[in-house]
Amino acid sequence: MQKLVIRGEKRLSGEMTVQGAKNSALPLLAGCVLCSGEVTLKNCPSLSDVFASCRILNCLGCKSRYHDHCVTVNASALSECAVPEDLMREMRSSIVFLGALLGRAGECELSFPGGCELGPRPIDMHLGALAQMGVQINEEFGVLCCRCPHGLHGAKISLSFPSVGATENIMLAAALAKGDTVIYNAAREPEITDLGDFLCSCGARISGHGTSTVAISGVSSLHGCEYEVMPDRIAAATYMSAAALTGGELDLKNARACDMQAVIPVFEQMGCQVFTYENRIFINCKRPLKAVRTVRTMPYPGFPTDAQAVVMAALTRARGTSVIVENIFCSRYRHVDELVRMGADIKTEGKVAVVEGVKRLYGARVRAADLRGGAALVLAGLAAQGETEVENVCYIDRGYENIEKCLRDAGASIVRVTE
Ligand code: UD1
Numbered sequence: 001m002q003k004l005v006i007r008g009e010k011r012l013s014g015e016m017t018v019q020g021a022k023n024s025a026l027p028l029l030a031g032c033v034l035c036s037g038e039v040t041l042k043n044c045p046s047l048s049d050v051f052a053s054c055r056i057l058n059c060l061g062c063k064s065r066y067h068d069h070c071v072t073v074n075a076s077a078l079s080e081c082a083v084p085e086d087l088m089r090e091m092r093s094s095i096v097f098l099g100a101l102l103g104r105a106g107e108c109e110l111s112f113p114g115g116c117e118l119g120p121r122p123i124d125m126h127l128g129a130l131a132q133m134g135v136q137i138n139e140e141f142g143v144l145c146c147r148c149p150h151g152l153h154g155a156k157i158s159l160s161f162p163s164v165g166a167t168e169n170i171m172l173a174a175a176l177a178k179g180d181t182v183i184y185n186a187a188r189e190p191e192i193t194d195l196g197d198f199l200c201s202c203g204a205r206i207s208g209h210g211t212s213t214v215a216i217s218g219v220s221s222l223h224g225c226e227y228e229v230m231p232d233r234i235a236a237a238t239y240m241s242a243a244a245l246t247g248g249e250l251d252l253k254n255a256r257a258c259d260m261q262a263v264i265p266v267f268e269q270m271g272c273q274v275f276t277y278e279n280r281i282f283i284n285c286k287r288p289l290k291a292v293r294t295v296r297t298m299p300y301p302g303f304p305t306d307a308q309a310v311v312m313a314a315l316t317r318a319r320g321t322s323v324i325v326e327n328i329f330c331s332r333y334r335h336v337d338e339l340v341r342m343g344a345d346i347k348t349e350g351k352v353a354v355v356e357g358v359k360r361l362y363g364a365r366v367r368a369a370d371l372r373g374g375a376a377l378v379l380a381g382l383a384a385q386g387e388t389e390v391e392n393v394c395y396i397d398r399g400y401e402n403i404e405k406c407l408r409d410a411g412a413s414i415v416r417v418t419e
Contacts, residue, residue: 002393004404006381007413008363012248014410018236018255019045019401020069020229023306024191026093027168028198028229029053032073033062033100034175035202037224041071043254044229045401048394052090056083056097074224075104082109085143091398095123098146099169102135103176106148112139125166129157133173133181154179154218162187162212162299168195174216175204183214189300190259194230201225231279233259235400237307238375240283242407244272244314245383247287250410255281262303266292266311270318291320291357297327309335309376316344317383318357326351335373338366342380342388360385368392371399378403382412 020043030053032039044050046069054071057064061079065072081101088094088111101108112123127137130146132155138145154177159166167187172195174181186192188210196209202225205217236255243250244267257264257276264274264281269292272285292315297305305328315322316339326332333348340346341364345356363386368374374396381388390396393416396403404414 001391001419003417003419004378004381004390004393004396005415005417006363006378006388006390008361008381008384008386008388010246010382010411010413012243012246012250012382012407012410012412015251015253016239016406016410017253018239019232021045021191021194021232022047022049022399023234024194025050025229026053026091027096027172027191027195028227029057029071029073030096030100031172031195031199032057032064033060033075033078033097033104034172034199035222035224036076038072038074039202039224040226041073042069042226042228044069044071045232047398047401049091049093049398052087052094056087056094059084059087060101078104081105081107085111092121093165095126095165096168096172098126098144099130099172102130102146102148102152103173106152108146110144112142112144123165125159125161125163126169129155129159129166129170130173132157133177152177154181154216156182156184158184159186161185164189164192167192167214171195171199171206171209171214171216174218175199175206175222176220177218179218181216181218184212186212186214187299188212190230190233198225198227201227230259231256233263234304234306234372236260236281237263238310238379238400239406240267240281241310241314241379242382243283244270244285244289245317245379247285248410249282249284252281252283254279257281262301263307266295266303270314287317289314289318289357291315291318291322291355294323294325296325299328305329305332306372308332309372310379312346312353312355313339313376313379315355316346316358316361316380320357322355322357324353324355326353334369335376338377339380341366342384344380362386363388365389365391368395371395375400375403378407378414382407382414
């Protein structure tokens with residue numbers, strides 16, 4: 001068991017390089033299954049979820065190797081279509097292997113990802129869309145057995161909600177399907193654009209990715225390519241919150257402001273100055289921070305649910321009352337009780353959290369219950385008086401590469417302790 005021990009009240013300043021995006025790297029790694037040549041993915045973050053994806057690829061008979069933020073995958077020897085249950089359990093996003101395996105092999109067996117720390121996460125939209133493309137799905141004892149007896153074919157698919165995972169699975173399955181697929185009400189997240197760009201670099205014919213209508217014309221094969229994973233907009237938002245909470249200033253390299261149009265204004269409303277350049281964001285914060293009226297999580301281009309917890313951490317110290325409405329997941333306030341233990345004044349009812357800014361947070365022993373909520377506790381610890389211990393670091397490691405080193409290099413006092 002590892003924990004992070006933080007001595008708070010140190011102002012952060014300096015330069016930081018933002019990691020590659022986890023939420024893009026994982027579907028890209030699944031997409032490698034479709035390619036007959038070697039794929040090299042650069043700027044791949046060094047994260048437990050990335051290594052789990054590589055293990056899945058190796059179990060399927062592909063050859064994958066991670067070296068210094070670069071993953072090479074050769075899927076030409078794919079020999080298996082079943083993802084082992086323990087690897088499915090390790091990360092929810094393993095569900096994107098479904099579309100990729102169906103696209104490549106026309107069959108797939110994997111265990112149902114089920115609920116997770118954010119509450120129930122159904123996949124009915126993924127399965128409904130794949131059924132439209134000719135997939136027969138049987139579920140027995142939590143295992144999904146999918147086959148396409150007559151091959152995968154294109155379809156016109158209307159999603160009832162712009163689901164990120166469903167859009168990714170359909171794009172992956174459709175890239176090698178017979179004929180044309182159109183996704184209406186597709187998710188528009190930048191990670192979808194990245195997946196579409198990657199697949200096009202491998203020879204896929206996809207247009208409209210990044211808009212709500214994505215069109216895919218199936219091709220007979222995909223080749224390898226070299227591709228650079230986009231910067232992680234959620235990690236960037238996390239470090240911006242760290243600067244805000246400590247009254248600091250950070251120069252974030254490899255950060256793309258164009259992907260953060262709903263996030264940057266929230267920091268500006270808090271009173272931070274934000275300057276954006278190509279692939280770089282500079283944030284300068286003076287305390288006291290100001291409350292913001294309402295932050296509503298929405299599908300992109302709205303405010304991302306993944307940034308809700310880390311922005312809430314900053315708002316605990318903002319003068320006045322801020323309101324957060326979490327519209328994507330029903331159980332995404334598990335960090336609130338822990339922030340309250342540190343002196344925050346937050347009340348939740350259903351989707352809504354009301355944050356009254358306090359003058360001071362106090363160090364405490366707290367426990368991460370999920371990835372972004374865990375990061376929020378680390379941020380609160382940076383601003384708190386005294387010592388904070390954040391337990392269950394394994395959650396945070398799923399999404400942040402060496403978070404303690406990034407923060408320490410900018411002046412924080414934070415160490416990892418193995419018990
Ligand atoms: C979601 C987030 C994504 C984030 C990721 C990890 C959105 C729209 N999606 O992606 O930004 O990076 O979590 O935190 O913000 N749903 C169904 N049936 C389905 C699929 C989804 O009912 O088949 C519902 C979910 O319960 C949820 C919502 O749709 O309420 C969003 O789902 P989706 O975008 O698919 O989730 P993820 O792909 O996990």
